[in-house]
Amino acid sequence: MRLLLLPLFASTAAAQGVVSATVYSQPNFEGLLRNVIGFGCVNLDDVGFKIESIELRHQTFCYAYGKVNCAGTSVYMSRSVGDLWRYLTTESAHCFDAS
Numbered sequence: 001m002r003l004l005l006l007p008l009f010a011s012t013a014a015a016q017g018v019v020s021a022t023v024y025s026q027p028n029f030e031g032l033l034r035n036v037i038g039f040g041c042v043n044l045d046d047v048g049f050k051i052e053s054i055e056l057r058h059q060t061f062c063y064a065y066g067k068v069n070c071a072g073t074s075v076y077m078s079r080s081v082g083d084l085w086r087y088l089t090t091e092s093a094h095c096f097d098a099s
Contacts, residue, residue, distance in 0.1 A: 020095035021056050025049035028082040041070040041094045051090040055080040059099040064090045 020039055025031035034047045039060075044051060045068050056062060056077060064084060066072040068091050075088045078098075084090060 018097075019057060020060050020097070021054055021062055021093065023047060023051045023090070023093075024053045024055070025051070027052045027085065029053050029055050029080070036093060036095060039095050039097055041092060043068045043092045045091045050085070052085040053080075053082045054084050054090070054093070056095070059097065060095055061098050062093050062095040064088055065092045065094070066090070068092050070094045 017037065018039070019035045019037060021036040022033050023036060023044060024033050031052070032049050034044075036042050036044070054062070054064065054077065056079060061076070061078045063070070063074045063076055065074045066088050070092045072091075073088060075084070
């Protein structure tokens with residue numbers, strides 16, 4: 001039983017350091033940027049800028065939320081979105097590894 005748990009723990013720990021997405025202060029992936037590390041809910045209300053676009057890592061999908069703690073209205077993304085600002089003022093995101 002221990003042998004089965006160790007690989008699962010190792011892959012979960014490794015996923016925490018992965019850049020799952022990058023958010024930008026301007027449309028079309030320009031301006032200031034901040035990397036979103038790991039998978040799960042990440043609050044983005046403290047990035048220091050309004051999020052205008054988001055670039056997703058290969059084989060990642062995300063939900064962007066209008067409130068912190070992945071609450072409120074959400075937008076599903078399976079690809080990078082250069083004009084996210086048109087759909088939602090993003091305060092948090094929950095990304096998933098689709099590989």
